[in-house]
Amino acid sequence: MNCSFTEKISSLIDGELSTAEAREVERHLIGCNECQEVRADFLNLRSQLAGFETSLEPAVQNRALKKILSTPRRTPARGFAWGFGTQAAAFATLVIVAAIIGFLIYRSSNTPTNEKHLAVQQTPTPVPAATVQQKQSEPEASPSPNKGDEQTAPRRSPSPAPKKPLVREPKPGEQFAAIPSTPDPVRSADAQTMTALHFEKSETLLVAFRNVRLNEPGTTAEVAYERKRAQQLVLQNMMLRREADAAGDVQVSSLLESLEPILIDISNLPDKPDKDAIRVIRQRVERKNIVPLLRVNSTALARALD
Amino acid sequence: MASEDEEFTMLFQDFYPSLCRFLECLLGGRAPLAQDLAQESFLQLHRTAWGTMPVGEARFWLYRVARNMAINEFRKSHTRYRLFDRVVETMRPRARNPEQEYETQERKTLVLEMLQTLPEDQRTALLLREHEQLSYREIGQVLNVSESKVKVDIFRARASLRERWARVSHVNPVNHVNPV
Numbered sequence: 497m498n499c500s501f502t503e504k505i506s507s508l509i510d511g512e513l514s515t516a517e518a519r520e521v522e523r524h525l526i527g528c529n530e531c532q533e534v535r536a537d538f539l540n541l542r543s544q545l546a547g548f549e550t551s552l553e554p555a556v557q558n559r560a561l562k563k564i565l566s567t568p569r570r571t572p573a574r575g576f577a578w579g580f581g582t583q584a585a586a587f588a589t590l591v592i593v594a595a596i597i598g599f600l601i602y603r604s605s606n607t608p609t610n611e612k613h614l615a616v617q618q619t620p621t622p623v624p625a626a627t628v629q630q631k632q633s634e635p636e637a638s639p640s641p642n643k644g645d646e647q648t649a650p651r652r653s654p655s656p657a658p659k660k661p662l663v664r665e666p667k668p669g670e671q672f673a674a675i676p677s678t679p680d681p682v683r684s685a686d687a688q689t690m691t692a693l694h695f696e697k698s699e700t701l702l703v704a705f706r707n708v709r710l711n712e713p714g715t716t717a718e719v720a721y722e723r724k725r726a727q728q729l730v731l732q733n734m735m736l737r738r739e740a741d742a743a744g745d746v747q748v749s750s751l752l753e754s755l756e757p758i759l760i761d762i763s764n765l766p767d768k769p770d771k772d773a774i775r776v777i778r779q780r781v782e783r784k785n786i787v788p789l790l791r792v793n794s795t796a797l798a799r800a801l802d
Numbered sequence: 803m804a805s806e807d808e809e810f811t812m813l814f815q816d817f818y819p820s821l822c823r824f825l826e827c828l829l830g831g832r833a834p835l836a837q838d839l840a841q842e843s844f845l846q847l848h849r850t851a852w853g854t855m856p857v858g859e860a861r862f863w864l865y866r867v868a869r870n871m872a873i874n875e876f877r878k879s880h881t882r883y884r885l886f887d888r889v890v891e892t893m894r895p896r897a898r899n900p901e902q903e904y905e906t907q908e909r910k911t912l913v914l915e916m917l918q919t920l921p922e923d924q925r926t927a928l929l930l931r932e933h934e935q936l937s938y939r940e941i942g943q944v945l946n947v948s949e950s951k952v953k954v955d956i957f958r959a960r961a962s963l964r965e966r967w968a969r970v971s972h973v974n975p976v977n978h979v980n981p982v
Binding site: 502503506507510512534537538540541542544545546547548549550551552556557560561563564565567568569 | 807810811814815818819822823826827833836837840841844845848849850852909910913914928929931932933937938953954956957960961963964967968
């Protein structure tokens with residue numbers, strides 16, 4: 497079979513050529529003896545194969561059918577088992593992957609929260625540090641920095657808490673640490689909620705007081721408004737401090753203790769306050785760095801409640 | 803369930819003889835084995851796949867399963883090699899058979915045995931085309947190959963059989979068949 501058309505002869509007799517191709521091959525067939533012979537032989541083979549009859553008896557066929565129909569079908573069970581197994585495996589894999597991802601997200605979201613307890617913020621004014629304990633006895637005094645450092649050192653120690661609160665005001669330019677979170681005191685959720693709200697309100701008050709413009713006409717009205725808010729907060733501050741003391745929550749108690757004199761000073765401002773009096777209170781607020789401490793602790797309490 | 807069984811019975815009555823013939827040609831004329839395999843193919847269809855596919859698909863499915871079973875048989879019994887020996891024996895020149903009534907049977911046997919000399923994929927493609935009148939595309943679906951491979955396989959099978967047929971006819975004139 498040397499002619500290049502012989503392969504197409506096979507497709508031609510099977511009816512697998514397009515009309516154009518079939519015409520082309522048929523035109524070629526007229527003039528090509530070899531292809532004519534090939535075509536004849538292929539058709540001869542076809543007749544030989546088509547004439548093949550199988551020796552199948554009807555009784556054998558019926559017996560086979562009866563046997564097949566009497567066999568129970570197992571399509572649903574088998575198909576379901578395989579399908580269910582595959583789906584179950586896929587679902588289990590998804591659950592495991594989701595759990596791992598969830599755990600990683602949870603961990604990564606918690607890490608910065610813990611770091612907030614060890615909050616990072618620069619103190620704006622170069623004022624020496626003071627402890628709460630010293631402040632009580634000498635509210636306006638500035639203790640030595642060394643003493644403050646000594647009191648800060650054991651705050652991470654597992655030893656029992658000291659008798660006096662250990663809230664230390666940071667030195668100028670130093671990172672300050674929030675109140676340590678361990679061991680957790682036992683306090684009611686209501687008290688914690690109230691404390692968190694109180695911290696928020698106090699923070700707002702102190703920020704507003706810090707921003708009062710002294711040389712403008714509305715200063716008196718602004719101060720009067722802040723004084724009224726401070727009067728409300730003083731009572732609440734006292735109540736919460738006692739509650740925290742009773743519950744043994746040294747951290748909260750210390751912060752409330754350092755907040756209380758500031759609130760009292762604001763509450764006791766005269767109707768027409770002296771600019772210097774306002775300035776002194778502001779300086780105390782800045783020196784104690786009380787605003788960031790309030791913010792950090794209110795956030796921590798709110799998260800603990802969540 | 804009853805209607806499914808009725809449909810299955812109809813398919814079986816229509817298609818079982820064709821499948822037996824296909825398998826018999828594939829297996830070199832071993833009719834009992836072909837019938838067993840055809841029955842086993844239908845049994846598998848009824849037990850595992852019936853009702854999960856259209857009836858038209860079931861036909862292709864049966865060809866595929868039956869062909870796989872036949873291939874397993876080849877592997878088990880080395881049928882190809884034994885049949886090849888028989889083909890050689892058949893092609894050997896011999897004395898004229900005086901009993902003319904067996905002449906047709908002789909040719910049939912010769913065709914079957916010559917088919918066994920073809921590679922399995924060419925043989926299956928040719929049988930599906932010549933016996934079952936499947937198109938190249940349908941054969942490709944059954945065998946899970948491309949349409950162009952089917953075309954080439956069928957052409958090569960025909961060319962190979964034509965060559966062998968010419969050789970046998972030249973050696974043994976009793977086997978010569980005039981073209982239609």
